[in-house]
Amino acid sequence: MKKIYLLLFTPFILLFFACATGDESSSVPSDTLATVVERGILHCGIKDSQPGFGYLQPDGTYAGQDVEYCKAVAAAVLGDANKVKYVPATAKARFEMLKAGEIDVLIRTTTWTASRDASLKSSFAVTTFYDGQGMMVKSDSGITSMKDLTGATICVTTGTTTEQNLDDWFTERNLAYQQLAVENDAGSQAAFIAGRCDGWTGDKSNLAGQRSKYPSDAGGSDALTILPITLSKEPLGPVTRDNDSKWFDVVNWIVIGTIAAEEMGISSQNLQAHIANPKNKNQARLLGVGWDGGEVTDLGLGISADFMQKVLYQVGNYGEIYARTIEPIGIPRSGSLNALWTQGGIIYAPPMR
Ligand SMILES: N[C@@H](CCC(=O)N[C@@H](CS)C(=O)NCC(=O)O)C(=O)O
Numbered sequence: 001m002k003k004i005y006l007l008l009f010t011p012f013i014l015l016f017f018a019c020a021t022g023d024e025s026s027s028v029p030s031d032t033l034a035t036v037v038e039r040g041i042l043h044c045g046i047k048d049s050q051p052g053f054g055y056l057q058p059d060g061t062y063a064g065q066d067v068e069y070c071k072a073v074a075a076a077v078l079g080d081a082n083k084v085k086y087v088p089a090t091a092k093a094r095f096e097m098l099k100a101g102e103i104d105v106l107i108r109t110t111t112w113t114a115s116r117d118a119s120l121k122s123s124f125a126v127t128t129f130y131d132g133q134g135m136m137v138k139s140d141s142g143i144t145s146m147k148d149l150t151g152a153t154i155c156v157t158t159g160t161t162t163e164q165n166l167d168d169w170f171t172e173r174n175l176a177y178q179q180l181a182v183e184n185d186a187g188s189q190a191a192f193i194a195g196r197c198d199g200w201t202g203d204k205s206n207l208a209g210q211r212s213k214y215p216s217d218a219g220g221s222d223a224l225t226i227l228p229i230t231l232s233k234e235p236l237g238p239v240t241r242d243n244d245s246k247w248f249d250v251v252n253w254i255v256i257g258t259i260a261a262e263e264m265g266i267s268s269q270n271l272q273a274h275i276a277n278p279k280n281k282n283q284a285r286l287l288g289v290g291w292d293g294g295e296v297t298d299l300g301l302g303i304s305a306d307f308m309q310k311v312l313y314q315v316g317n318y319g320e321i322y323a324r325t326i327e328p329i330g331i332p333r334s335g336s337l338n339a340l341w342t343q344g345g346i347i348y349a350p351p352m353r
Contacts, residue, residue, distance in 0.1 A: 028101035032240065032247035033302055036077055036104055044070035045089035045103035049185040051209035052329035053109050053129075053236075062086050065325040066107040069128060069238060069255060072315045073105060076254045076307035081314040090184060092159030095120045098241055105251055106239040109203060111161045116239075123245075125238040125252040126259075129326070130337035130346060132230035133165050134204035136211065139225045141198065146229055153178040155188045155197035165232040166201050185210055193218045200224075203234050205331060212329050250301050253352070257308040260286055260349035261317035263340060268316040275309060286352050287312075299352065318347060 029035035047054030288306030339345025
């Protein structure tokens with residue numbers, strides 16, 4: 001009798017499991033590198049409202065350091081920095097979008113934390129910008145320190161490390177405050193202009209960007225002051241899905257390659273001379289050319305050995321990217337954590353060999 005039941009129901013049981021797992025496996029690539037190469041276009045999750053990092057410009061194009069790293073990945077993997085579909089991702093939805101396969105990589109001012117790394121099916125590549133959380137107030141508010149915000153209302157975006165750090169700061173000190181949760185930067189700006197919050201908190205890079213485009217009829221950037229305090233560590237960088245180490249390695253070493261190039265003094269401007277005549281073996285390995293008539297080193301990433309030539313030619317090295325995107329919003333690199341380690345910062349490339 002038991003045998004008959006088993007025979008009768010086995011096809012249904014198999015069908016059930018096939019359907020239950022089929023959905024996920026069909027839309028979420030397990031080999032993102034192969035998927036991107038086959039598709040011929042990179043789906044890059046970005047932010048669209050933050051000057052300097054991910055910003056939709058009036059002409060309809062995207063700009064910023066995160067956007068440049070999307071381009072660098074497309075240049076390295078597809079040979080063309082323009083082969084990117086930019087997918088705006090909100091703070092709240094970004095990890096779900098990555099998990100669901102709607103994007104191949106998330107490059108959106110995203111802070112590397114232990115719980116995100118472990119619980120959100122994500123893997124964090126090397127940091128592209130060392131940030132910290134700040135607090136912005138109206139210049140004429142008389143507020144000069146965090147303590148002055150006791151009992152105040154503070155605008156904060158949901159789904160961020162920002163809201164957790166803010167809460168830590170006040171609760172650790174037993175000070176009262178109120179959060180006004182907003183969905184995005186436009187929401188923060190509107191609430192701030194309407195006087196619904198006394199403080200506006202976020203990554204310092206974001207506050208600088210928002211300040212730089214504060215509407216002139218609300219007083220322009222001079223109407224806002226960023227307090228000197230830094231509330232947290234916010235290492236920002238690209239994120240890929242867990243269990244796809246081939247793709248993770250590709251993304252990671254592209255970023256590292258831009259740093260290594262700057263360390264070696266190779267930029268988009270002098271690239272051709274270095275390709276023709278690398279100064280040493282390290283340069284030859286980075287650029288995927290032979291040294292002294294010898295073989296080209298393949299680093300084993302599964303993309304062409306000269307991928308950094310494409311990145312440097314079409315996008316540039318870390319310093320060039322920084323100068324083009326972040327300097328203009330008023331965050332100088334010199335003397336900051338984002339300077340090269342040889343110049344007092346912590347931007348450092350492990351060996352590309
Ligand atoms: N780096 C932080 C904050 C990044 C972030 O999402 N910031 C907020 C503002 S501080 C934001 O982008 N809001 C706008 C939006 O989600 O569109 C994180 O990874 O959680």
